Amino acid sequence: DSGVTQTPKHLITATGQRVTLRCSPRSGDLSVYWYQQSLDQGLQFLIQYYNGEERAKGNILERFSAQQFPDLHSELNLSSLELGDSALYFCASSVAWAETYEQYFGPGTRLTVT
Amino acid sequence: GENVEQHPSTLSVQEGDSAVIKCTYSDSASNYFPWYKQELGKRPQLIIDIRSNVGEKKDQRIAVTLNKTAKHFSLHITETQPEDSAVYFCAANHLQGGSEKLVFGKGTKLTVNP
Numbered sequence: 001d002s003g004v005t006q007t008p009k010h011l012i013t014a015t016g017q018r019v020t021l022r023c024s025p026r027s028g029d030l031s032v033y034w035y036q037q038s039l040d041q042g043l044q045f046l047i048q049y050y051n052g053e054e055r056a057k058g059n060i061l062e063r064f065s066a067q068q069f070p071d072l073h074s075e076l077n078l079s080s081l082e083l084g085d086s087a088l089y090f091c092a093s094s095v096a097w098a099e100t101y102e103q104y105f106g107p108g109t110r111l112t113v114t
Numbered sequence: 115g116e117n118v119e120q121h122p123s124t125l126s127v128q129e130g131d132s133a134v135i136k137c138t139y140s141d142s143a144s145n146y147f148p149w150y151k152q153e154l155g156k157r158p159q160l161i162i163d164i165r166s167n168v169g170e171k172k173d174q175r176i177a178v179t180l181n182k183t184a185k186h187f188s189l190h191i192t193e194t195q196p197e198d199s200a201v202y203f204c205a206a207n208h209l210q211g212g213s214e215k216l217v218f219g220k221g222t223k224l225t226v227n228p
Contacts, residue, residue: 002157042120042203042220043150043158048213056213090157102148103216105157 004106018079025093032074038087116208120219137204138186144206153200194226
């Protein structure tokens with residue numbers, strides 16, 4: 001158990017819908033990262049927050065947005081869902097903002113868009 | 115843009131043999147290279163990392179080597195065991211415009227046959 005929690009574990013929804021994925025980082029960690037993992041793909045970095053502020057952005061679609069709250073938990077919002085958005089979404093946390101710190105991954109949320 | 119190539123995509127070895135996974139990266143400024151192991155249905159976990167000020171690092175049966183000139187790094191697993199079966203991801207940090215992110219390879223599925 002990494003100490004990072006994600007809810008829900010599984011999510012099945014229809015195209016065009018909007019969903020929110022939730023992540024709570026390890027106690028003491030200030031950075032939260034979001035990744036998308038599709039079949040046959042590696043881990044695609046989406047976005048990073050550090051202590052409530054957006055720190056780095058990856059290949060995140062405009063239909064996706066995220067935020068980190070004062071209690072440091074983070075939410076990833078996915079809207080106008082398409083079939084291709086079906087994937088495993090991981091949240092990770094680390095103690096500081098630099099990527100050179102070990103990232104601890106949560107168990108992931110499996111999103112299925114039908 | 116930044117890119118991390120990982121080879122092979124699948125690797126099958128007999129128990130007790132060695133396994134080698136190779137990665138190349140494109141950003142000459144990268145200075146941190148972690149390796150993550152992801153067992154089936156589980157979260158990625160850091161198994162070893164190396165920074166650019168060293169050429170090799172060992173941890174029991176696992177070692178990583180780095181060649182900064184050639185921009186490639188490799189994971190070596192000796193005396194493989196069935197529990198080493200998993201998908202392994204290499205990554206390199208990429209710095210851009212004051213932000214930093216990890217760029218992952220697409221993964222190597224390692225199967226250790228008893």
